[in-house]
Amino acid sequence: MTKKRLSLIMAVSLAVALALMLAAAGCGDNSEEPAEPEKPALSGTLELSGSTTVLPLAQEAADMFMDENPDVTVNVQGGGSSVGISNVAEGVVDIGNASRGLKDEEKDLGLMDHEIALDVIVVIVHKDVPLEGLTADQVYNIFTGKVTNWKDVGGPDQTINVVVRDEASGTREMFDEKALKKEVPMAGAIETNSNGIMRQTVSSTPYSIGYISLGYLDSSVKALEYGGVEGSKETAVDKTYPLSRYLHMFTKGSATGLAEAFIEFVLSDEFQNEVVAEEYIPMTEI
Amino acid sequence: MIDREWIVKKTLFVLAMITVLGIILIIFFVARESVPAFTEAGPANLFSATWNPQSGQYGMLIFLAGTLATTVGGLLLGTPLAIGSALFLTQMAPRRVRSIATRGVELLAGVPSIVLGWLGFTVMVPWIRSATNSTGTGVLAASIILAIMVIPTIATISKDALEAVPESHIQAALAMGATRWQMIRRVLLPAARPGLLVAIILGMGRAIGETMAVALVIGPATAFPTSLTTPTHTMTTKILIEMGESTGVQRSSLFAMGLVLLLLAMLLILLVRAVTRQREAAR
Numbered sequence: 330m331t332k333k334r335l336s337l338i339m340a341v342s343l344a345v346a347l348a349l350m351l352a353a354a355g356c357g358d359n360s361e362e363p364a365e366p367e368k369p370a371l372s373g374t375l376e377l378s379g380s381t382t383v384l385p386l387a388q389e390a391a392d393m394f395m396d397e398n399p400d401v402t403v404n405v406q407g408g409g410s411s412v413g414i415s416n417v418a419e420g421v422v423d424i425g426n427a428s429r430g431l432k433d434e435e436k437d438l439g440l441m442d443h444e445i446a447l448d449v450i451v452v453i454v455h456k457d458v459p460l461e462g463l464t465a466d467q468v469y470n471i472f473t474g475k476v477t478n479w480k481d482v483g484g485p486d487q488t489i490n491v492v493v494r495d496e497a498s499g500t501r502e503m504f505d506e507k508a509l510k511k512e513v514p515m516a517g518a519i520e521t522n523s524n525g526i527m528r529q530t531v532s533s534t535p536y537s538i539g540y541i542s543l544g545y546l547d548s549s550v551k552a553l554e555y556g557g558v559e560g561s562k563e564t565a566v567d568k569t570y571p572l573s574r575y576l577h578m579f580t581k582g583s584a585t586g587l588a589e590a591f592i593e594f595v596l597s598d599e600f601q602n603e604v605v606a607e608e609y610i611p612m613t614e615i
Numbered sequence: 616m617i618d619r620e621w622i623v624k625k626t627l628f629v630l631a632m633i634t635v636l637g638i639i640l641i642i643f644f645v646a647r648e649s650v651p652a653f654t655e656a657g658p659a660n661l662f663s664a665t666w667n668p669q670s671g672q673y674g675m676l677i678f679l680a681g682t683l684a685t686t687v688g689g690l691l692l693g694t695p696l697a698i699g700s701a702l703f704l705t706q707m708a709p710r711r712v713r714s715i716a717t718r719g720v721e722l723l724a725g726v727p728s729i730v731l732g733w734l735g736f737t738v739m740v741p742w743i744r745s746a747t748n749s750t751g752t753g754v755l756a757a758s759i760i761l762a763i764m765v766i767p768t769i770a771t772i773s774k775d776a777l778e779a780v781p782e783s784h785i786q787a788a789l790a791m792g793a794t795r796w797q798m799i800r801r802v803l804l805p806a807a808r809p810g811l812l813v814a815i816i817l818g819m820g821r822a823i824g825e826t827m828a829v830a831l832v833i834g835p836a837t838a839f840p841t842s843l844t845t846p847t848h849t850m851t852t853k854i855l856i857e858m859g860e861s862t863g864v865q866r867s868s869l870f871a872m873g874l875v876l877l878l879l880a881m882l883l884i885l886l887v888r889a890v891t892r893q894r895e896a897a898r
Contacts, residue, residue, distance in 0.1 A: 496669065496857055513667060513669070517841075517846065519750065519836050
């Protein structure tokens with residue numbers, strides 16, 4: 330028995346010693362961080378929540394912001410636009426992200442709106458569809474399944490393959506609201522969970538139709554005019570093209586301290602031109 | 616001095632316990648995450664046929680149907696091929712062919728599912744599309760991919776089961792004047808049946824949980840499969856597509872879907888245990 334006890338104690342102390350050595354090594358690595366106090370150093374914690382459409386953008390901004398300011402922690406969470414807006418109004422978070430503007434009942438909450446990007450959605454079709462545009466009604470009829478053959482909208486006698494975004498997508502939320510008058514798309518529509526996969530699916534499925542953020546549009550698919558208007562930066566900015574929306578960050582009152590610095594960073598030329606411009610229209614171009 | 620055997624024994628015991636703990640934690644975590652779905656949406660909502668989170672409907676029947684249809688389809692296509700090749704390998708193939716073919720089957724098991732899925736999406740789906748004048752994605756495409764994936768599993772285990780049939784049974788049947796086919800049908804297959812069942816059930820386990828390959832060729836669309844080539848969904852592909860951006864009850868419902876899948880898989884393993892025990896009792 331004593332022998333067994335002894336070896337158990339030895340094994341345990343060996344394990345503890347190893348763990349301590351590893352921990353010490355870990356600490357050593359972290360302490361070598363070079364400090365560059367160029368600007369007055371920011372510190373503290375910034376909390377964000379809200380739209381899942383804004384989430385990737387906000388997360389990217391948070392990572393870059395934390396790289397520049399090592400003493401700052403930025404936490405970004407999802408939850409949806411409504412959650413972000415109510416959270417920031419209640420003071421739970423510092424910044425509420427939203428992919429829509431304030432609703433009437435939200436307008437007296439004392440929130441300050443910071444528009445951070447413009448998202449334009451264009452209707453796209455497979456290249457074999459010999460159409461240049463569709464009216465708003467035709468788009469509505471196609472996506473809700475009231476029209477299922479291209480010949481009913483002036484195309485060839487072929488079944489329409491409808492491609493939509495997934496249920497959690499902010500793009501879909503906006504498209505359903507503005508183009509489908511809040512109705513749900515037809516059952517049997519193919520679902521895709523990103524702009525990239527949407528483009529790939531429409532470009533490889535004959536007689537298909539879908540929608541995509543303007544930033545993702547390339548020559549593998551054909552963009553259609555919507556109600557006689559081409560979706561572009563210009564038509565979205567002058568509001569003749571309806572399928573667009575701003576992405577927002579809301580603060581309670583005007584932004585101060587860390588929140589102000591963070592939003593300044595998001596709106597900086599660097600972040601707007603390098604990150605936002607990859608998928609959306611940056612504010613610097615509006 | 617040091618009792619090595621004791622240390623080894625205890626170490627192995629601890630490792631085994633960590634594995635068991637891991638499984639318990641997985642089940643616990645998935646169940647806990649799906650609690651809000653059961654309390655807020657309710658079982659009646661969860662097991663309905665409408666999935667529309669915008670209006671608070673979280674029915675998983677479409678996905679359950681898709682999962683079962685693709686799994687059964689994959690097994691219907693894969694099992695005859697797998698057991699056929701196991702029979703060929705054990706009964707008919709010359710030794711040299713046997714060793715090459717066995718390696719081939721083993722290699723097939725090692726092909727990553729995403730590769731099969733991508734091949735399916737870029738090569739097979741266009742074939743089906745032009746042959747049937749449809750989108751090409753759906754139960755048929757998924758079943759073919761799953762069949763390819765279950766063949767190595769079923770073939771390898773079936774081969775072991777067939778080889779485990781005592782040589783004396785086979786010799787006795789042949790000595791009584793049975794043809795080779797009569798021997799296979801009346802003696803070999805019945806004797807190996809529990810083992811073959813285990814093989815099929817394990818293949819089913821592989822097919823039911825497969826995500827990546829199926830996600831590429833299933834459609835996907837939130838609709839019941841009305842034909843073999845209309846886009847549909849499975850539980851795994853729905854979870855894959857919506858988990859990233861979902862929150863609240865929607866996220867919880869996806870976990871509930873995962874829980875149902877987990878329970879299905881566990882049910883299959885219990886089935887294997889029951890069948891194996893029956894085989895051992897029969898000996």
